[in-house]
Amino acid sequence: MREILETIEGWTREGMRVVAATLVGTERSAPREPGAAMAISERGDVAGSLTGGCVEPALYEEARAILAGSPPRLVTYGIADEAAFEAGLPCGGTVHVFLNELQPSVVEELAGVVSADEPVALAQTVSGPQIGAQELIPVDGRADPVLEGDVFVLPLLPRPRMYVFGAGDHAAAVARAGSLLEYHVTVCDARGRLLTRERFPEPDELVVAWPHEFLDTAAVDERTAICVLTHDHKLDIPALKAALASPAGYIGAMGSKRTTEAREGLLREEGVSDEELARIRAPIGLDIGSQTPAEVAVAIAAELVAVRRGR
Numbered sequence: 001m002r003e004i005l006e007t008i009e010g011w012t013r014e015g016m017r018v019v020a021a022t023l024v025g026t027e028r029s030a031p032r033e034p035g036a037a038m039a040i041s042e043r044g045d046v047a048g049s050l051t052g053g054c055v056e057p058a059l060y061e062e063a064r065a066i067l068a069g070s071p072p073r074l075v076t077y078g079i080a081d082e083a084a085f086e087a088g089l090p091c092g093g094t095v096h097v098f099l100n101e102l103q104p105s106v107v108e109e110l111a112g113v114v115s116a117d118e119p120v121a122l123a124q125t126v127s128g129p130q131i132g133a134q135e136l137i138p139v140d141g142r143a144d145p146v147l148e149g150d151v152f153v154l155p156l157l158p159r160p161r162m163y164v165f166g167a168g169d170h171a172a173a174v175a176r177a178g179s180l181l182e183y184h185v186t187v188c189d190a191r192g193r194l195l196t197r198e199r200f201p202e203p204d205e206l207v208v209a210w211p212h213e214f215l216d217t218a219a220v221d222e223r224t225a226i227c228v229l230t231h232d233h234k235l236d237i238p239a240l241k242a243a244l245a246s247p248a249g250y251i252g253a254m255g256s257k258r259t260t261e262a263r264e265g266l267l268r269e270e271g272v273s274d275e276e277l278a279r280i281r282a283p284i285g286l287d288i289g290s291q292t293p294a295e296v297a298v299a300i301a302a303e304l305v306a307v308r309r310g311r
Contacts, residue, residue, distance in 0.1 A: 022097065055095065
């Protein structure tokens with residue numbers, strides 16, 4: 001929902017009605033996870049996707065019917081279902097999708113909370129006498145959507161944060177990859193002359209500071225990714241010590257195996273334990289033979305996805 005919310009808000013600001021098709025459940029194989037959303041405006045515009053094209057044409061027609069006056073509905077497409085065959089679902093799974101016209105007031109409030117990077121959950125009643133009811137509720141600590149009886153609760157958490165330390169080409173490429181993965185990306189380096197918008201157009205924030213001093217006050221939680229690309233012991237040793245003192249779920253450091261071994265020795269001299277060193281992914285990124293900054297960014301992005309998915 002988050003990735004299409006800006007588009008939905010734009011439609012409602014134009015005065016158009018909007019139907020959202022939300023994936024509320026899956027069985028066996030499915031291209032997307034619960035919480036994925038697709039929106040259809042009364043003008044016929046489409047944003048988002050649920051299955052990569054398998055059932056979208058059928059959902060479009062369902063949405064048009066609701067815009068024409070039909071009630072909200074929970075629909076199911078499975079490979080054994082004739083309707084699913086017509087929709088072209090080839091993956092052998094089943095998807096349960098709730099279609100509902102969004103209330104403009106809910107869209108406006110939701111967009112405001114999400115743009116402020118505050119946590120919120122969208123609750124929609126998908127069955128029963130109150131079907132179609134929708135409201136924003138506080139997030140109770142869960143990150144995953146859940147179907148609770150008749151109500152589907154979709155948490156919309158702030159984007160996870162990525163802190164990239166360094167002001168070189170590798171940092172610029174990693175910042176682009178982080179934005180693609182929907183991180184709130186901050187690039188930090190003490191060299192202000194190198195940290196410019198001309199060189200770094202994509203990040204959400206550019207911060208001129210020593211990395212370890214920045215981390216002393218930065219917001220860090222278990223979803224945070226810290227990428228140390230300074231490649232200079234006087235910068236990366238303090239930065240890594242500060243990172244290890246945080247709850248960050250991903251800490252990576254650039255450098256060859258020889259550089260990594262030397263850095264580990266220096267960190268041990270600073271009192272860092274072997275258990276703490278094991279938290280550092282170094283050399284950073286999956287070993288795919290990457291050499292260019294773009295290839296290194298791909299390797300780091302792949303490792304981030306693997307960590308996020310528990311692979």
